[in-house]
Amino acid sequence: MKRGEFTLIDSIAALFAAVPHNGFEPIGDDCTVLDVGNDEVLVISTDMLVEDVHFLRSASSAEEVGHKSLMVNLSDVAAMGALPVATLLSIALPHDAQGEWVDGFMRSYADASRSYGVALVGGDTTAAKDKIAINVVAIGRMQRKNVKRRSAARVGDVVCVTGMLGISSKGLVDIMFGDLETEAAKAHRLAQARVDEGQWLGMRSEVHAMMDISDGVASDIRHIMAQSRVGAELDISLIPTDFDLRYALSGGEDYELLLTVEESSVEALIEDFSARFGAKLTPIGRIIEGNALRWVERGAPIELDLQGFRHF
Amino acid sequence: MKRGEFTLIDSIAALFAAVPHNGFEPIGDDCTVLDVGNDEVLVISTDMLVEDVHFLRSASSAEEVGHKSLMVNLSDVAAMGALPVATLLSIALPHDAQGEWVDGFMRSYADASRSYGVALVGGDTTAAKDKIAINVVAIGRMQRKNVKRRSAARVGDVVCVTGMLGISSKGLVDIMFGDLETEAAKAHRLAQARVDEGQWLGMRSEVHAMMDISDGVASDIRHIMAQSRVGAELDISLIPTDFDLRYALSGGEDYELLLTVEESSVEALIEDFSARFGAKLTPIGRIIEGNALRWVERGAPIELDLQGFRHF
Known part of the structure; x- marks a missing residue:
């Protein structure tokens, strides 16, 4: 659930x-x-x-x-x-x-x-x-x-996301305003699950926790934090998106993957991922002690009150 | 489905x-x-x-x-x-x-x-x-x-049912008419799946085909016939019920089991079932060649047009 x-x-x-x-x-x-x-x-x-x-x-x-x-x-x-x-x-x-x-x-x-x-x-x-x-x-x-669980994040891990975020929810907004044929609208209608990427990442032992992004990073990271009993620090300047940051952080249905990676292996993993899929694996922050979600911008603390899309 | x-x-x-x-x-x-x-x-x-x-x-x-x-x-x-x-x-x-x-x-x-x-x-x-x-x-x-499939009925098998039929749909009718506290109404509300009986029958090799009765015997027997490519002859005088035959044949949600049994073993199976569960396993007909469902009463052919409860 x-x-x-x-x-x-x-x-x-x-x-x-x-x-x-x-x-x-x-x-x-x-x-x-x-x-x-x-x-x-x-x-x-x-x-x-x-x-x-x-x-x-x-x-x-x-x-x-x-x-x-x-x-x-x-x-x-x-x-x-x-x-x-x-x-x-x-x-x-x-x-x-x-x-x-x-x-x-x-x-x-x-x-x-x-x-x-x-x-x-x-x-x-x-x-x-x-x-x-x-x-x-x-x-x-x-x-x-190879099973990847939300509960496996460790303090010091680098938080990464696959692909580009926000396109699906930008597309949903386009559709709501009647712009049915924008690139984002098409992407929203035909979003693809990251099945090959998930299996490939599953076989890498340096990947600790993993989940899919269904409600937006800002909401979904909290599931990893809760299950792993850790905090997280995310840098908004690192979020891979072509759109308004709100779409990328709080928009649903991108079906990209959110994962935490052993720090010493993250560079090699990003290179291998790019070679295998021709797509980006982007570090967006790190797992920290405690239970708080901290937002930074180029390393400097900022205040941010973002919620993922909720049905309740 | x-x-x-x-x-x-x-x-x-x-x-x-x-x-x-x-x-x-x-x-x-x-x-x-x-x-x-x-x-x-x-x-x-x-x-x-x-x-x-x-x-x-x-x-x-x-x-x-x-x-x-x-x-x-x-x-x-x-x-x-x-x-x-x-x-x-x-x-x-x-x-x-x-x-x-x-x-x-x-x-x-x-x-x-x-x-x-x-x-x-x-x-x-x-x-x-x-x-x-x-x-x-x-x-x-x-x-x-031990898996029991609808497709495993053989010509000559005896068709049997567990328990008594029709009480759940009689109870539903009672409830519709405001008689909430009849025995049948209570049975309808608290029908129990035949989990122990199903496992026990699963371990008996003389049981060939099996399914649960969810839409009434008259409708459900057709699934065994279609999957096993056989016909069936059922005797309405043998149907175990305390109520109107329509409830027993076409009423849903009894959650009793419908099975076909190797003829030579059926008497011993009925005895063992009764000893184990204190409940009846009742022969109601047999599997025949062809693809027709024939109704008889004390062996004599009768016409019957009964349908199980359908959502479509």
Whole structure:
């Protein structure tokens, strides 16, 4: 579970305190992790998308919703360092979405599944009263030793992000103002999960903690801090973006990866990443003692009150 | 996937024809099955419940919805013969369900999880515009050799059901008419998945095909027929029920098990089942050649046009 639902999650954890874990790791990462023998684990994530909360039928095509439904989950699997192998899809359809809409949705979901080599292995379809609801479960497989957790950050680690931040939320704003064909608008509609990058980073032991950026760095870094019981100092002058800093720090759905790296290895990792993917891995700060998030600009402390996008 | 969604499922199967299965079995059973090594498999099911389609907030308490959300999925896992080990829960909550309602739902979901020893290992909570949507994923674990599939029925098998049929749908009708405290109404609210029975039957090699009864025998037997490419002859005089036959044949949510058994072993199996569970395993017909469903009464052919409950 994620986003701003800490209170509900705390009360759920209390309710389940007496229930055995049956080989699963406790909640707290992008995915749950299950030992399956032969030094392998499955990682499993689930996300629900609801009409008029996560998308508007008037603003997003069925194809875009299909693409996004898959990507949010593949991104969670990638963030553990796993290879996504399969999804299960549940979809509740009101009467006026049962023809063309669901065809477009499924075509796009299948196209994206094919391009990532991910099977559809189960699901449920049902009627809904008036709003579409979609739930996707993604399953990944990987070597246990490569699993990257939010809880593995160490004091002294360099905080890095993949790619460029903010383009997806800039695109969302463009779309809201009717500019449907800007580069950012297209990027928002067709955001790709960093599946190859996640697996590659998973195999590097100098990468300690990792997660995907779904709500913006300013919000998501707090999950690593909470799980690892550390603080962080981030430098706004280092954030890789072509847009307003607010988009880059607080905008959702970039599906880039946020990771912490052993300081002595970070330069070599950045070079190897660039050689392998032709893309940037950018240091944006470091893990510090304590539990505070400090913002600096070229090393000098600044005040910043930024929140990631929250559903609650 | 299940219920009356055959057309959508066919078109989905075509869209995914070129995608590798990655070790999963093709769609067609209560659960998808994944090899995890050491002769073990995971079985995974998912079900979505939507307000005003699967439940009314005015007629069902939050506790009842929490109980039912878990049971529909545990029943799918039990139908494969597996031990349920974990669930993932996604829930979309409109503003007016975020306090007392969700507390009652979670308390009941947790109580039932505890009584079956099932962990809650992940999920998603989000806002909804006005209707509650719930998606549960259940994961079971078992020996590969014990997996019971819908496709394993053989000509000559005896068709059997566990327990008594129709009480849940009789209870639903009682509730609709305001009779909230009848025995059937209570049974409807607190239906229990046949988890121990499913595992026990899973270990018996004379049990060939198995599934849970979620839409009524008259509808569900057709899944075994389609997957096994066989016909069936069912005798209405043998259906174990205390109520109108329509409830027993077409009513949903009994969560009993429907299975086909090697003819020579069926008497011993019924005896052992009764000794182990103090409950009935009842022969109701047999698997025949062809693809037709024939109804008989004390052996004499009758005409019957009964449909299970369908959402589409």
